Amino acid sequence: xxxxxxxxxxxxxxxxxxxxxxxxxxxxxxxxxxxxxxxxxxxxxxxxxxxxxxxxxxxxxxxxxxxxxxxxxxxxxxxxxxxxxxxxxxxxxxxxxxxxxxx
Amino acid sequence: xxxxxxxxxxxxxxxxxxxxxxxxxxxxxxxxxxxxxxxxxxxxxxxxxxxxxxxxxxxxxxxxxxxxxxxxxxxxxxxxxxxxxxxxxxxxxxxxxxxxxxxxxxxxxxxxxxxxxxxxxxxxxxxxxxxxxxxxxxxxxxxxxxxxxxxxxxxxxxxxxxxxxxxxxxxxxxxxxxxxxxxxxxxxxxxxxxxxxxxxxxxxxxxxxxxxxxxxxxxxxxxxxxxxxxxxxxxxxxxxxxxxxxxxxxxxxxx
Numbered sequence: 417x418x419x420x421x422x423x424x425x426x427x428x429x430x431x432x433x434x435x436x437x438x439x440x441x442x443x444x445x446x447x448x449x450x451x452x453x454x455x456x457x458x459x460x461x462x463x464x465x466x467x468x469x470x471x472x473x474x475x476x477x478x479x480x481x482x483x484x485x486x487x488x489x490x491x492x493x494x495x496x497x498x499x500x501x502x503x504x505x506x507x508x509x510x511x512x513x514x515x516x517x518x519x
Numbered sequence: 520x521x522x523x524x525x526x527x528x529x530x531x532x533x534x535x536x537x538x539x540x541x542x543x544x545x546x547x548x549x550x551x552x553x554x555x556x557x558x559x560x561x562x563x564x565x566x567x568x569x570x571x572x573x574x575x576x577x578x579x580x581x582x583x584x585x586x587x588x589x590x591x592x593x594x595x596x597x598x599x600x601x602x603x604x605x606x607x608x609x610x611x612x613x614x615x616x617x618x619x620x621x622x623x624x625x626x627x628x629x630x631x632x633x634x635x636x637x638x639x640x641x642x643x644x645x646x647x648x649x650x651x652x653x654x655x656x657x658x659x660x661x662x663x664x665x666x667x668x669x670x671x672x673x674x675x676x677x678x679x680x681x682x683x684x685x686x687x688x689x690x691x692x693x694x695x696x697x698x699x700x701x702x703x704x705x706x707x708x709x710x711x712x713x714x715x716x717x718x719x720x721x722x723x724x725x726x727x728x729x730x731x732x733x734x735x736x737x738x739x740x741x742x743x744x745x746x747x748x749x750x751x752x753x754x755x756x757x758x759x760x761x762x763x764x765x766x767x768x769x770x771x772x773x774x
Contacts, residue, residue, distance in 0.1 A: 418598055419595075419598060419599075419600075419601065421569070421570055421571075421574050421595075422574070422577075423601060424591070424595050424601065424604055425574060425577055425578045425581065427601050427604050427605050427608070428578060428581070428582050428587070428588065428591045428604060428605075428608045429578075429581035429582055430605075431587075431605050431608040431609050431612065432581070432582040432583070432584050432587055432608060432612055432615075433581075433639065433640065435609065435612045435613065435615045435616050435619070436612075436615045436616075436618075436619045436639040436640070436642040437619070437635070437636060437639030437640070438616075438619075439616050439619035439620045439623055440619045440622060440623045440626075440635040440636075440638065440639045440642075441632065441635045441636065441639065450762050450763075451758050451759065451762065452758075453763060454757070454758035454761070454762045454763040455754050455755055455757075455758040456613065456614075456616055456617040456620075457617060457758075457763045458717075458720060458753075458754040458757045458758060458763075459610075459613045459614055459617070459750060459754045460613070460614030460617070460706070460707075461707050461710060461711070461717050461720055461721060461724070462720055462724045462749070462750050462753045462754045462757070463586065463610060463611060463613065463614070463746060463750040463754075464586060464703040464706055464707045465703075465707055465720070465721045465724030465725055465728070466724045466725075466727070466728040466745075466746050466749045466750060466753075467586060467589070467590065467611070467700075467703065467728075467746055468700045468703045468704060468707075468725070469724075469725040469728055469729060470728065470729045470732055471700065472697055472700040475693070475696040475697055475700070476693045476694075476696065476697060477689065477690065477693045481693070482697065485697045485700070485701065486700070486704070489697075489700065489701045489704035489705070489708075490704055490708055492705075493704045493705045493707075493708030493709060494708050494709075494712055496709065497705070498549075498553075498705070499553055499644075499645065499702055499705040499706070500549070500552065500553035500556065501705075502701045502702065502704055502705035503553065503556060503557055503698045503699075503701035503702045503705065504556060504698070504701070505701065506697045506698065506700065506701030506704075507556075507560075507694045507695055507697055507698050507701070508694070510693060510694040510697050511690065511691065511693075511694035514690055514693060514694070515690070518690070
């Protein structure tokens, strides 16, 4: 890499801190603009969805195990399993699936 | 309620703060354990981006953001420009703007500004979750207790991921690389169950992201930029078509 890792980290840290601390310290009242409120409400779900698929099926050795992990993760999360359980189950499923798939 | 006691009597206040701090540690332990596992796979992403264990530790200690760090590491891996890392981090962490707005309403009137600066350091999905799950005003000592275990869990896990990611067999790395996606699913699916709009958005986002990563021209754009374009366009369209009424936002509180 031609860029400096510590500058990368400093940029990330500055942005991460700013998005959290600026609303906490500057905005004392409720956001009134309905569009802005709605937009911010939807952003996390859209951005996490976009990052999850199809990346999850590209991260594994076999796309089949990625699909299995995706389906299992959705089912478990739907049934209210904790963050840790969903995350760990996806890992176990990929591991077992690839034991059988990739020889 | 703890803050009232602490104002009236210094010694009693000390005890209350200690109790709140211990409660924070207690609730922070399961979060820290989850973070250890998840940040381990984040460390693998950090290693792929060319970061050392120390740099991974530092990045996690200073960022405390799964999706944000993951997105940033992914673009760092492509030797992206600094501004691109800033924009990607901003977009991936945009949800914290909303969470911090919500949290700012939980502060007791007249609480010192220093608490806002310190608590702002570690607003994550999970810590935000336990903060809003407690009734009444935010208790800073409770939050600091949770931070004291969650922060090291996240940072150490990342460093271990950078180190052990090298030593582990490909099969184990492959399995662990889905930990973060599993965590993302655990954040997006429960609100999708509660709201048809969110469920529809998740499906549309999956489909749009899939199409864009294989479409002839769009696939040439870096994944970070693709995430930004898709997030802004889909969220803005949803905000126009399905504006959220006050109070509905509570569905996202446990996200």
